[in-house]
Amino acid sequence: MSRVSRQLPRWCVLAAALYAGAVLATPTSVNVNRADAQTIADVLKGVGLSRARAIVEYREQNGDFRDAYELANIKGIGERTVEQNEAKIRLKD
Numbered sequence: 001m002s003r004v005s006r007q008l009p010r011w012c013v014l015a016a017a018l019y020a021g022a023v024l025a026t027p028t029s030v031n032v033n034r035a036d037a038q039t040i041a042d043v044l045k046g047v048g049l050s051r052a053r054a055i056v057e058y059r060e061q062n063g064d065f066r067d068a069y070e071l072a073n074i075k076g077i078g079e080r081t082v083e084q085n086e087a088k089i090r091l092k093d
Contacts, residue, residue, distance in 0.1 A: 033064040
């Protein structure tokens with residue numbers, strides 16, 4: 001048996017552990033009133049980093065969001081995007 005063949009099970013376990021860690025590290029919901037842009041972009045489907053930055057900027061200028069559908073006031077985020085992410089959007093911790 002070659003050295004690579006003997007090491008393969010170890011590499012598979014390591015790869016599985018790293019994958020599981022990455023999956024577990026990604027939150028399933030996000031508080032749009034507290035999160036940074038990167039976290040918002042990571043969690044919300046259809047919201048990239050530039051739109052997530054716009055969310056943070058809007059929040060800083062206008063105060064906390066009181067309703068998830070306020071996100072539709074941000075250019076590039078429509079009601080459909082909010083609907084798709086409604087279960088992932090938190091306004092409080």
